[in-house]
Amino acid sequence: MSVQAPVHSRTTHHWQRELATAVRSGMELRRRLRLPHSDSDSSATPAAESDFPVLVTESYLQRMRPGDPQDPLLLQVLPQHSETQQQPGFRADPVGDLQAELTPGVLQKYHGRALLVTTGACAIHCRYCFRRSFPYADLPVSAEQWQQALRAIQEDTTISEIILSGGDPLLLTDGRLRNLVTQLEQIPHLDRLRIHTRLPIVLPSRITTELLDLLQQSRLQSIMVIHANHAAELAGDCRDAIQRLLRSGIPVLNQTVLLRHINDDADTLEQLSLSLINLGVMPYYLHQLDRVHGAAHFEVPEQQGRQLIEELTARLPGYAVPRYVQEIPGETSKTRISP
């Protein structure tokens, strides 16, 4: 079987139709939210957009406050003039993805785990994305290239966990995902399938019964790591999707990126942790921003991050305080910034 083998289906799912009608320009985003159009935006954001296009689903848009240019969800996706300015220390591959490549599509950074970059597609474009410049065009395309990626995993018997990443791996159709999972199940030394995805947050309709069945039926233990940065993201159909995942017995963890003007205060992070815990999701990581070019305006100083963790520790039960970490290229694990 091939991961890339065409899967013919007459059915277009609701999530695929929603993705097809997503907002794809800053101008449209502003119009939908009834935001003023400033001169600086009109002159500068087209350059940022051509480098990394706007993409926002209707579901996510519905959770933004109309008329509020400081909405914390909007700030994650609206292009800014500053994205086009070079900043010292900010680069295309801040986490050393390319030096960790075993073979195209397979990255290995840490013992026992390997990461499969399944697709370059996402349902949203987060302006701070550490893979915004990843060379997705070099990913395996043909069946033979995918077999080579799977062979690399097969040949390393120390790997017990595969992380499906991207882009967003849940943008693969059920057929392609099933095909991939079936092939991974045939590798005897694999025990776990971790899925890094933002779709339960930004395209909750993707969490279909078919998807849940697929994961439940696998011999591999599924673990889903979602990505929410603000409690306002955990509303409406997003909550339903997470509850469906949890009811299916799939453990759900969350990772957050510490982002300036979005979640860089203790009240906001506390509310996020409590909202996650109350849903049944463990707050797993708080990431220091990966210094990807175009994202400097999101950076929060480490010292401030440490103070925030201290405040959270004083306010919350220990299990609700995420680990504050940074990914440093070449290290054998994520680096803890504060205990």
Ligand code: SF4
């Ligand atoms: S969903 Fe993840 S991979 Fe996609 S743009 Fe956002 S941060 Fe990047």
